[in-house]
Each structure stands twice: as structure tokens, then as C-alpha cells.
Amino acid sequence: MTTIPAGGRAASAPLMGTEAEPTIFELSVPGRRSFQFRTTEIPEWSATELFDPALLATEPVPLAEVSERDLVGHVTRLSHRQFSVDLGAYPLGSCTMKYNPKICDAIAAMPGLAQVHPGAPASLSQGWLELLVDLERALCEVTGMAAATLQPAAGAAGELTGLLLMRAYHEARGDTRRRIIIPDSAHGTNPASVTLGGYEVTTVPSDARGCVDMDALRSVLDTDVAGIMLTNPNTLGLFEEDIAEIAQAVHEVGGLLYYDGANLNAILGVVRPGDMGFDVVHMNLHKTFATPHGGGGPGAGPVAVSSKLVDFLPGPRAQLVDGAYDWVTPPASIGRVHGWHGNALVLARALAYIELHGSDGLRRVAERAVLNANWLRVRLSGTYDVAFDRPCMHEVVLSLTALRKEHGIKAIDVAKRLMEEGFHAPTVYFPLIVDEAIMIEPTETESLQTLEALATALIDIAAEATTDPDALHAAPRTTPVRRVDEARAARQLVQTFDAR
Ligand SMILES: Cc1ncc(COP(=O)(O)O)c(C=O)c1O
Structure with missing residues (x-):
């Protein structure tokens, strides 16, 4: 590790372009501190009086020792070396990296939202529960579905949740099916989720127009098919024009239709997956409903379902019960898919975005x-x-x-x-x-x-x-x-x- 002397270049020179930025450990100077509070009137205590000595670390934690000024300079310089949606166009297909209005961040940062502990009882967090109920209702309106779970942490987590719901539905009917159909244009998370969900993938090719080949689809449909996963528009950016026919054919063999909502941005307020015949829909709130993402999150992938799947939804869900909001777990729930209630501040941003746009704005x-x-x-x-x-x-x-x-x-x-x-x-x-x-x-x-x-x-x-x-x-x-x-x-x- 190289230690740059105090007052060295890294502390003063604004770094841009191709110049290297040292790591925070390279800026470390033994004994240097960021900020120290005065400790007058705080009683002396010893760690061994408070904790079992066997649990205490014997070596200091290896942290960089830097002043606040050096630290802020370091992270600010690093931030200038990034590209972001705030800086310019980010035309990353399939990922929907759009500019996110700052007002959504400001709303999510309000103390009444940001500072509530997720373990607070329903009686002390009625506002939060109302927000979740309102968001669920809005997402169901957008997708044409009956109810939704807000727990999944991202699109892929929503996919797995959706597949577990489909599985629970079939199993509750004593119907053992093994296969899920996926078009060859699908996103890689789709087959991965199918495998994690305990199913086998059957791939159908696209036709010359870039849509699902209907003859190929019909040739693989039978009562072993649990469902089909589609995104519409598909990953070629094309609308699956035969969607009504696809829905009919899949439903005829007892299968369900799963909508990968990564491309929902294209159809908001124009057409709804529920009206196209889908039974399960995940949404990537971090794509369609304006949450900064990339670099790993945070995201949110709520899953909305048609009435036949509502009883299986993960619980608990916020619901209005006898005039007050409470947590309710559906009768045949597949269980939790997230600790606590999901990535709550992403959910708050999404509701803010939806309310600010209204249905005309979303269209x-x-x-x-x-x-x-x-x-x-x-x-x-x-x-x-x-x-x-x-x-x-x-x-x-x-x-x-x-x-x-x-x-x-x-x-x-x-x-x-x-x-x-x-x-x-x-x-x-x-x-x-x-x-x-x-x-x-x-x-x-x-x-x-x-x-x-x-x-x-x-x-x-x-x-x-x-x-x-x-x-x-x-x-x-x-x-x-x-x-x-x-x-x-x-x-x-x-x-x-x-x-x-
Ligand atoms: C078509 C499609 N499906 C699913 C996903 C997975 O979503 P997430 O990254 O939120 O897990 C993506 C992500 O880019 C996608 O483009």
C-alpha cells in the first residue's frame, strides 16, 4: 500500500479525465481523524463492562485514516469520473435508464417516510401502509390486474416470485406440470428464473417479423406446460401482435401467461397486460417508475396477478381492514420473498412518479x-x-x-x-x-x-x-x-x- 504524504496531490488537485485516483487506503495517514465529538460529561466506561470480552475484537479494524476534507475530495473526484443519467443520455436498451425527476427523491427523503423503522407496528405507521395500498392499487390499474405484492427487490426477483405463484396455483389444483415456454429473444433472467422456480425451459423461435412463431408455439403446447413468459413489446422492441391468439392457445391447455414488465415503459396508459390475457406481471419500478438504478440497485419488482392467483401472493400485504390499515397474509401465501416489506423508499418514489404524472401523463x-x-x-x-x-x-x-x-x-x-x-x-x-x-x-x-x-x-x-x-x-x-x-x-x- 502506498501512503501519500499529508498535503499531497490527492488532497488538493481536482482530478478529471484519465488521471488515476488513489484508493482511500492510499490516502490514509496513521492517526488522522475525520471528525471527533467533544466527550465532556459523558461518563467513562470500558467496553469489557458492557460486552462479553470474548466477543471483543483484539486488533483495530483496518480502516483508512483520513480527514473529512480528504474523504469528501476523494469521493467527489470519483463521482466526476462516472457517467450517470444525471449527466447525459444513457441509451442502454432493455434497461430503461431514464432521467428520474428529483421531486421523487425529495418525497422519498421526507422524514415521515425515510425515518420510519420497518418493524414499527401498523398502528404507528398508518401513513406508510396507506402509501403501499395506494401504490398497489395504482399498479393494478396500470397493468389490469387484481392485486399485487410489493416485496420483490427487482425484476429478476419478481420473475422468481411469479413462477412460484404459478407453481402454487397449479399444485393447489393437483396439476403437476413441468415446462415453461420462453421465446428465443427473451432476457437471460427469464430462463434462469424458470430453472430456480423448479421448471424446465422450452424455447420457441421468433419468426421473420421478430415475433413468436405461432406454429412453433402450437407444436410445443400440451398439458405439461405450466405457462409462457413473454415481454411485450419483446426484447427486439417489437409488439407481439398475436398476443390475443397466444393467450388463447396457452389458456386452452391450462397454462398461465407471465408478463415480464421490463418494457412496460412502452405501453403505459395505452394497453394493459391484463387486457392482453396475462395472469402474472412483474414491474421494474426502477425502470418504468423512475428510481435511479444501475450499479446494482436498489430496485423494486412488484408482481401483480389476476384474481385466480391472489390467494397465493406473498404476505404480509398492507390492506384496509375495518377502517384501519393492517398487515394481512393471504390464505395460501407462498410466504415472504423479502425481509420486511420490500425496498420501501423505491416504492415511495414510484407512487410519487405515478401521482405526479396522472394517467394522461403516464400515457x-x-x-x-x-x-x-x-x-x-x-x-x-x-x-x-x-x-x-x-x-x-x-x-x-x-x-x-x-x-x-x-x-x-x-x-x-x-x-x-x-x-x-x-x-x-x-x-x-x-x-x-x-x-x-x-x-x-x-x-x-x-x-x-x-x-x-x-x-x-x-x-x-x-x-x-x-x-x-x-x-x-x-x-x-x-x-x-x-x-x-x-x-x-x-x-x-x-x-x-x-x-x-
Ligand atoms: C427484459 C428484461 N427482463 C428482466 C430483467 C431483469 O430485471 P432486473 O434487472 O430488475 O432484475 C431485465 C433487466 O434489464 C430485462 O431487460
Whole structure:
């Protein structure tokens, strides 16, 4: 470990660009303290009087010893080396990284919400319970469902919860089924959740229009099928036009329809999964209903269900009972899927976002998200190949096969080069069924000027692929971290601060 002397460069120089920032341990100076309270009038005590000596640590905890000033400088400099939704466009397809209105944060930070202990009894947290009941009602209205659990911590946790609900439903009917159908365009969490939920995956291919191939679907449907998992619009950004037919065919064999709500941003206030025939829906509140995410959360993945699945929902749920709010566990509940009541402050932000928009506002969110994606689709076609060249929903998928064949430029080269232009990289190599895929989701929060700047950057990069391909291979050259070896990062995970 290198110790930078007091008053060294790290304490004074504002760091930007590609310069390295030392770790907090490298800034450590023995004996240096952040802030100390005066201890007058506090009685002397010894740790051994209060705790069993056998439980006390014998060595000091190895923490960095820094002043408050050094600490704040360090984290502020680090924050300047990040890209975020607050800084610029973040067109990460499927992830819906939109700008989150600050008023939702301000509401979630109100002491009456933020400072309530989750273990407080219902009688002392009536306001919180009312908020949860209101949110559940709003989410059911948006999705066309009967009731919801707010517990799951994210989309994938919602998927597992939904599958356990489907399982409980079938088992309660004495119906043992083994298979869940998933289209080949599905997000990776879908098959993973199916396996965790104790089912086997049956994959159906997409047709030439990028939707579920109906003949292939019919050929795998029988009474062993517990259900189908779909996202609509699907991960190609295309609306599954045969959804009513799909719902009928799956229901006819006694299966259930699961809606992966990661793409709900595209249909808010326009069409509801319940009306399309779905029985279970998870929502990613951190995508659709404005909570900052990325970097691992926090998120929230409530699961809403049709009336036939309500009795199986995780408990307890906040409900109005005889004029007061209380916690109620459904009669055939699958049990808890989260400690306490879910990621509560994400839930508060979501309700704030819904109430602030109202139903008209939510519809406008979807309309603008779809308009922005189609504007980019049209602006970029001619320069890039659009994977399925027809009107898309909230995201557009490009294929860079031609650039790779003609100039040796891959999707990842274009994505990395875009970072030098001040944009976050879009999603690459997903969905898996598109070769050299770049998936762009501009979201409704970006202006026409930003869309134009993004399109211009992508068009200029395509031109550069023919004149200076090495620039693309070397990109990003202006960011704090240059091109990383992505395979090594996955294969050789080093989790210590002094990784080399
Ligand atoms: C289509 C789809 N389904 C499910 C998920 C999983 O959601 P989460 O990241 O909240 O677990 C994602 C995440 O990007 C997604 O895009």
C-alpha cells in the first residue's frame, strides 16, 4: 500500500479525465481523524463492562485514516469520473435508464417516510401502509390486474416470485406440470428464473417479423406446460401482435401467461397486460417508475396477478381492514420473498412518479418513448441496418454485421467510441438472436436536440469506421478507464481494492 504524504496531490488537485485516483487506503495517514465529538460529561466506561470480552475484537479494524476534507475530495473526484443519467443520455436498451425527476427523491427523503423503522407496528405507521395500498392499487390499474405484492427487490426477483405463484396455483389444483415456454429473444433472467422456480425451459423461435412463431408455439403446447413468459413489446422492441391468439392457445391447455414488465415503459396508459390475457406481471419500478438504478440497485419488482392467483401472493400485504390499515397474509401465501416489506423508499418514489404524472401523463411517457425510438430508427437507417425494419416500440435494434464484414468493426467498437462523444454506451450483443446487435433505448426523457446529437455521433462513427478503423478499435481513449478486457474481468474476478 502506498501512503501519500499529508498535503499531497490527492488532497488538493481536482482530478478529471484519465488521471488515476488513489484508493482511500492510499490516502490514509496513521492517526488522522475525520471528525471527533467533544466527550465532556459523558461518563467513562470500558467496553469489557458492557460486552462479553470474548466477543471483543483484539486488533483495530483496518480502516483508512483520513480527514473529512480528504474523504469528501476523494469521493467527489470519483463521482466526476462516472457517467450517470444525471449527466447525459444513457441509451442502454432493455434497461430503461431514464432521467428520474428529483421531486421523487425529495418525497422519498421526507422524514415521515425515510425515518420510519420497518418493524414499527401498523398502528404507528398508518401513513406508510396507506402509501403501499395506494401504490398497489395504482399498479393494478396500470397493468389490469387484481392485486399485487410489493416485496420483490427487482425484476429478476419478481420473475422468481411469479413462477412460484404459478407453481402454487397449479399444485393447489393437483396439476403437476413441468415446462415453461420462453421465446428465443427473451432476457437471460427469464430462463434462469424458470430453472430456480423448479421448471424446465422450452424455447420457441421468433419468426421473420421478430415475433413468436405461432406454429412453433402450437407444436410445443400440451398439458405439461405450466405457462409462457413473454415481454411485450419483446426484447427486439417489437409488439407481439398475436398476443390475443397466444393467450388463447396457452389458456386452452391450462397454462398461465407471465408478463415480464421490463418494457412496460412502452405501453403505459395505452394497453394493459391484463387486457392482453396475462395472469402474472412483474414491474421494474426502477425502470418504468423512475428510481435511479444501475450499479446494482436498489430496485423494486412488484408482481401483480389476476384474481385466480391472489390467494397465493406473498404476505404480509398492507390492506384496509375495518377502517384501519393492517398487515394481512393471504390464505395460501407462498410466504415472504423479502425481509420486511420490500425496498420501501423505491416504492415511495414510484407512487410519487405515478401521482405526479396522472394517467394522461403516464400515457405521454409511453408515447414519447416510442416516438423517440422511431425517430432514431428512421434517422439511422441507411447508415446502419435495422434488425427488423418496421415501426418499433420504445427501443430499436441495429445489426452491425455489414460493418464487421466490410471493415472489421464490431458492435462493441461503436459502443466504446460513442463514450468518447459523451454518451453512455448502448446495450450490445443483446438480444442474442441478432448478430452484432446494438440496442438503443433513448427513453422519453431525451430532447430532440439530444437525439440529433446521438444520431450524428453514430453516423460520424460509421464514417470513421471506413477512414480510421483503428480509432474505433482503441476507443474509449478519453475516459478514466480505457478499453478493458471484458472476458478477463468475468473469468478472473478480483474483489480487493488493490487489484492488479
Ligand atoms: C427484459 C428484461 N427482463 C428482466 C430483467 C431483469 O430485471 P432486473 O434487472 O430488475 O432484475 C431485465 C433487466 O434489464 C430485462 O431487460
